Amino acid sequence: QVQLVQSGAEVKEPGASVKVSCKASGYSFSSHYMHWVRQAPGQGLEWMGVIHPSGAPRSYAQKFQGRLTLTMDTSTSAAHMELSSLRSDDTAVYYCARDVSGTYDQRTYWYFDFWGRGTLVTVSS
Amino acid sequence: SSELTQDPAVSVALGQTVSITCQGDSLRNTYVSWYQQKPGQAPVLVIYGKNNRPSGIPDRFSGSSSGNTASLTITGAQAEDEADYYCKSRDSSGDHWVFGGGTKLTVL
Numbered sequence: 747q748v749q750l751v752q753s754g755a756e757v758k759e760p761g762a763s764v765k766v767s768c769k770a771s772g773y774s775f776s777s778h779y780m781h782w783v784r785q786a787p788g789q790g791l792e793w794m795g796v797i798h799p800s801g802a803p804r805s806y807a808q809k810f811q812g813r814l815t816l817t818m819d820t821s822t823s824a825a826h827m828e829l830s831s832l833r834s835d836d837t838a839v840y841y842c843a844r845d846v847s848g849t850y851d852q853r854t855y856w857y858f859d860f861w862g863r864g865t866l867v868t869v870s871s
Numbered sequence: 872s873s874e875l876t877q878d879p880a881v882s883v884a885l886g887q888t889v890s891i892t893c894q895g896d897s898l899r900n901t902y903v904s905w906y907q908q909k910p911g912q913a914p915v916l917v918i919y920g921k922n923n924r925p926s927g928i929p930d931r932f933s934g935s936s937s938g939n940t941a942s943l944t945i946t947g948a949q950a951e952d953e954a955d956y957y958c959k960s961r962d963s964s965g966d967h968w969v970f971g972g973g974t975k976l977t978v979l
Binding site: 781783790791792793796805807808841843846848850851853854855856857858859861862863864 | 900901902903904906908913914915916919920921925955957959960961966967968969970971972973
């Protein structure tokens with residue numbers, strides 16, 4: 747069965763960096779893009795970025811440009827999300843999610859069929 | 872600000888039918904996917920494509936779209952359907968994805 751197992755909770759000081767891992771199993775890791783989504787306390791879901799299994803292409807949400815780095819390690823079937831220059835408003839649960847796409851009626855669609863359980867990152871001095 | 876607009880909160884009486892809507896210009900040429908999220912849990916996919924349900928999602932969940940509006944309908948809402956619901960689509964640039972702001976569903 748498909749599983750995305752994320753690394754454990756982190757506590758970081760402002761200005762530091764955090765790296766969250768997402769280890770995939772139960773499917774061909776090289777066949778699916780991986781997305782990262784975060785959710786601040788009491789807030790909605792926020793898309794951060796996406797990466798192809800080969801490492802490229804990748805796309806980042808504008809607000810994370812310059813601070814976010816997504817990588818993939820096909821040898822270990824793991825995806826990694828690194829966010830730098832952390833601020834208190836980066837405190838959130840960070841999720842990885844597997845991408846699937848399809849076409850119907852000449853309209854392409856994308857969905858996230860499996861999600862990790864989330865990693866809480868707390869930024870506090 | 873989100874390019875997909877959802878009502879913040881909707882309520883429904885137990886056993887009745889409720890629709891949750893999602894509006895956005897990008898929806899004219901793509902399909903949204905819908906996610907259910909309960910407190911303290913990761914989101915779960917409930918509808919994707921034109922109107923497809925993943926294995927394990929009850930058939931009381933259905934999806935539809937018209938113009939720039941997509942809808943998630945729950946026919947015969949159950950107490951366990953009380954949750955936050957999010958729509959998601961690729962944005963108008965075609966290079967990014969975006970979630971709606973989410974709708975909190977209360978089952979009375």
